[in-house]
Amino acid sequence: MASQTAQIRDLTDVTAALTDAFGDRLSTAESIRDHHGHGEGWFASNPPDMVLFARSTEEVAQAMRICAAHALPVIPYGTGTSLEGHINAVKGGLSIDLSQMDAILEVNGEDLDCRVQAGVTREQLNDYLRDTGLFFPIDPGANASLGGMTATRASGTNAVRYGTMRENVLGLTVVTAEGRIIRTGGRARKSAAGYDLTRLFVGSEGTLGIVTEIQLRLYGIPESITSAVCQYPDLESAVNTVILAIQSGIPVARIELLDAVQMKACIQYSNLEGYEEKPTLFFEFHGTTAGAEEQAEQVRAISDEFGGSAFAWTAQVEDRNRLWKARHNAYFAAKALDPTKSALTTDVCVPISRLAECILETKQDADAEGLTAPIVGHVGDGNFHMLLLFDADDRAAQARVHDLVGRLNDRAITMGGTCTGEHGIGMGKIKYLEREHGEAVELMRTLKTAFDPQGILNPGKIIS
Amino acid sequence: MASQTAQIRDLTDVTAALTDAFGDRLSTAESIRDHHGHGEGWFASNPPDMVLFARSTEEVAQAMRICAAHALPVIPYGTGTSLEGHINAVKGGLSIDLSQMDAILEVNGEDLDCRVQAGVTREQLNDYLRDTGLFFPIDPGANASLGGMTATRASGTNAVRYGTMRENVLGLTVVTAEGRIIRTGGRARKSAAGYDLTRLFVGSEGTLGIVTEIQLRLYGIPESITSAVCQYPDLESAVNTVILAIQSGIPVARIELLDAVQMKACIQYSNLEGYEEKPTLFFEFHGTTAGAEEQAEQVRAISDEFGGSAFAWTAQVEDRNRLWKARHNAYFAAKALDPTKSALTTDVCVPISRLAECILETKQDADAEGLTAPIVGHVGDGNFHMLLLFDADDRAAQARVHDLVGRLNDRAITMGGTCTGEHGIGMGKIKYLEREHGEAVELMRTLKTAFDPQGILNPGKIIS
The missing domain is CATH 3.30.465.10 (Uridine Diphospho-n-acetylenolpyruvylglucosamine Reductase; domain 3)
Known part of the structure; x- marks a missing residue:
């Protein structure tokens, strides 16, 4: 229905007005429209009717006034890296590409x-x-x-x-x-x-x-940046290390959890030698030289309590970069576990005390469905990502993946958490927003209507 | 006109409905109404028509529904310590005292x-x-x-x-x-x-x-809490010490500035021996024992660069408490400079690079008006408070004080700051909010109208 709306709209006047104002920085080329119709998530493209490459706030305002006069939807576009369908033009309209506003x-x-x-x-x-x-x-x-x-x-x-x-x-x-x-x-x-x-x-x-x-x-920029890696017999031990480190007020700059499947993927993809396929924490400490060392020492002591492996730590910038590059490539490493499959990535965030439980139940759920589902987490915040590999041609498999994501969201919400720690709602998590916030969503709708009575600002996102 | 509105409103039905619901926890006693009609700022009391001592969220909701049905204003009340007239019932109505909701x-x-x-x-x-x-x-x-x-x-x-x-x-x-x-x-x-x-x-x-x-x-609670005091030849030196400490990423827990007049007041009021009447910084460091000491040492080195006095520091809880008690009593100490006068306290917040300039211009302004105006500041944030002592019976003096506050607000806004760092807008700073935020205030008004179409939630505050 959404794309129908876009198709039956008469765009003659608004196109003329926008062309008058912006000349050839307004594009209706199919390749450009298609490029602006999707992010990096699992959603099919919904191309906008037009794309404007804006160069200033004043130009955006001018375009917005023209679109408001013609009730044309407007979708802002940055780099197209969002994951929940934020930039899909589900009701057509004008995509305003802000990438040239790079001052x-x-x-x-x-x-x-x-x-x-x-x-x-x-x-x-x-x-x-x-x-x-x-x-x-x-x-x-x-x-x-x-x-x-x-x-x-x-x-x-x-x-x-x-x-x-x-x-x-x-x-x-x-x-x-x-x-x-x-x-x-x-x-x-x-x-x-x-x-x-x-x-x-x-x-x-x-x-x-x-x-x-x-x-x-x-x-x-801190005087000293050091990294450490530690491996654990099980997920609870890794998470308990994090809980105690946070509770002790140690100002760790990064604490990333990789589960055993994700470690396997990273070892293969990034040639991480000397590590086992076990739940693993990557740490980074920022501070003075003495301060960062003290933080590392404190975390090491806590880690030892929970059966962590010998603390492999480094202040060498090359070693650090190699480690964090492997972490940054976790997504590609996970996909490489089975290059024939498509990937869906999702995120939730729970109170840290529930994190181990939430991850373990979710892994059991994925195992029961026979799905490969590596997990990485910004574990100091209780936030984790799961990547699900599935056969894009198998509709039943796709449905099982979406059902699993649904159960994960419900689980996180039931545990006092949120259906998204950082990916956002977009078009992908609207129904979970309702489950998480109940009546408060009505107030969000009131707010949306007050700010955007015509419903032309990125329609179909956050609020249905 | 506001109080007129309150007087001519027929309260019979709404009073009956609230009494039915809450019995003797609804009070119309004059002393209680008057107590709930003002905070600790310089505003005269605007008593509400009634006060409800609520005991649960459900009771607040029930009272709100009754008031909404009768378009009666509702003002929430906590401890009555606000400074910008937040709880004054400028259009009468029901004050909901939440102090019994203390679970x-x-x-x-x-x-x-x-x-x-x-x-x-x-x-x-x-x-x-x-x-x-x-x-x-x-x-x-x-x-x-x-x-x-x-x-x-x-x-x-x-x-x-x-x-x-x-x-x-x-x-x-x-x-x-x-x-x-x-x-x-x-x-x-x-x-x-x-x-x-x-x-x-x-x-x-x-x-x-x-x-x-x-x-x-x-x-x-941090393992170690230590305090330090340092005095400076001038305000710029004190502020430059703070800028460099913040920029160096030293996680100081508190950095409080007291100007020479305020130090004089505190020395007298709190018997702070061994200090001079000079711009002074009070520091507090939180961390591990080694970490807090390292922070103190780093700040000391910076302070030395700017001509700070020998760094008087202490990890003794009694000494610390004495110091921070003196800081907390700064308001009373300042008032005690001239007990015959009334006091008005105001706050602004500016980018820290403009702080010394903002304070100095403001002190010159106060000097030119012949006003005693001690200053204390949460200087790590660029936030400072000025207390103005004036004769409450002298209308011209009052007007001069308010004009001075106006110039201070304009100065802070012009420097890229805000008309209030922490006291809020209430009824006292509505006109400065407009100056600070311009067209954005229209959007705030849109929001207010959407959330509260009858205008019964604490009317006359933030938005005029």
Whole structure:
């Protein structure tokens, strides 16, 4: 029905108005439309009717006003790396590609903040910052745009120490559904001035407004960065190590869990020699030289209590990079377990005390279904990802995979957790949002209607 | 006009309905009404028509439904310690006193979180937690209720390390304007599931809904807590010490600035011997024994660079308590500089690079007006408070004080800061909110209208 709506809409006037305004930066080429119709998730493409390559906040606002006048849906596009169908044009419309808005507008070293356009990617920002002694820590794996990371409330491996986009966005420039430009938040570290519109737009997935500029927190690059790897007899021992480390207030920068299947995949794919196919924790410690060593020593002592293997640790940048590259390639390593299969990746987040239980029940569930399902987790936050390998031509297998994901979401929600720690709702998890938040979803709907009465901002996402 | 509205409203039916429901826990006694008509700020009392002492979320919802049916304003009340007129019943109505909702509902030690009713105070929570090895760090000075702290986005002395209520509230139970009960957020450390209603209610000052329960983050009590005091030849040197410490990533738990006038007040009031009347920093370091010492040592080295005095530091709990008690009593110490005068306290927050400039210009302004105006600051965040002493009977002096506050707010906004770091907007800073956020205030108004179409939730606050 959605694509029908798109097809029967008469686009003559709105296309003319957009072409008048933007010339050949408005494209209706099929390849470009198709490229903008899907992310990296398991969803088929829903191409938009048109794609605009915008160059400024003012242009986005102008495009938005034209689309509002013609009730045409607008979908913001960053790098296309989202996983839950966030950018699919399920009702057609205009995809606004922000990748050309890639200017780093200001870096305030003394205040540890910067302002970027939405199309700047996290790697671009960190390359730019390299000589300043500062860095931006949020790392969801993909080299996503900071606009997209803001819109999906991204986090990743070192959120346990540095927080998520929620904690690291200080302020925003946003284009509203009517095409007005507003600025939220500011450069102050904290403020008690009115409603927290900044946090409201963070994670709103383009359904309340289009983020065009972001003021971000930055951090000094730590004097010392060390890594460690430790293997455990079972998942509970690994998770209990993490619980005690967190509870002891040890400010670990990253704690990543790889289950035995994922370790097998990484050993094969990334030639990780000397490791066994066992539940494994990858740690990273940031601090002064003495401080990072003390953290590592404290974690080692805890790890020993839970039967962890000898603590293999390194301050060598090459060794560290090799280790974290293997972690970053976990997705490809897992897919390589069976290259003939398709992959679906999903994430949930639970209170850490329930993490071992949640993972174990989920693994039993996958085993019972005969599915290969490696798990990696940002375990300091209680967040884990499961990759499910399945035969894309086998409809029954696909259905079993989706049922399994459903049970995983319900399990996480029942345990006091959430149906997504960092991938977002998009079109993939709308029904789980309802299960998780119940009546609060009504209030989200009220909010959506108030901000976007025509329902033209990324329709079909978050709110059904 | 506001109080007129209250007077001409016929309260017979709504009073009968509330009395039916709540019996003698509904009070119309003048002393109780007056007590609930003002906080600790400089505003005259606006007593509500009635006060309800609620005992559960369901009771708050029931009262809200009755008030909604009669379009009667509702003002939530915690401990009455707010500073910007948040609880004044400017349009009359029902004050819902939540102080009897003082149950600590759950403490999840492994997950470092707890759930409390809104009337629990921060000291009550920390007393309760004492034997668990956990604590809740947010400390705005007053022994405020956690509901009130949530509603005003409170922070205080150790926000520089632990964040504000924004970062430390995981989820909420909220009664909406129609009297529905919703739950936002959850126990997961992070979530990308839908709009961040939790952060929307944090800081909404009772104007979007009534917070009745709060899920909070907790922290392990650090192994070592040490304090230090250092005095500087001038304000810039003190502030530059802080900038470099923050930029170096030293995780200082508290950094408080007291200007020379405030130090004079504290030396007199709290018998702080051995200190001079100079700009002074109070530090606190949390960590392992070695870690806290290393932090202190790093800060000492930076402080030396900027001409700081010999670093007087202590790990003795008695010495620490004496020091921080003096800091907590800074308000009373400042008032004691001239007991015949009234005091107005205000706060702003700026990017830390502008802090020295903002404080110095403001002090010059106060000097030019002949006003005694001691300053204390949560300087790691760029947040500072100024206390202005003035003769309450002198209308011209009062006007000068308010003009000075206006210039301070404008100065902070112009410097990229905010008109309030932690006191909130209430009725006192509405016009500055407009100056700070411009068009975004229109969106706040849209939001307010969507959530509270009758305008009965704490009217006259945040949004005019």
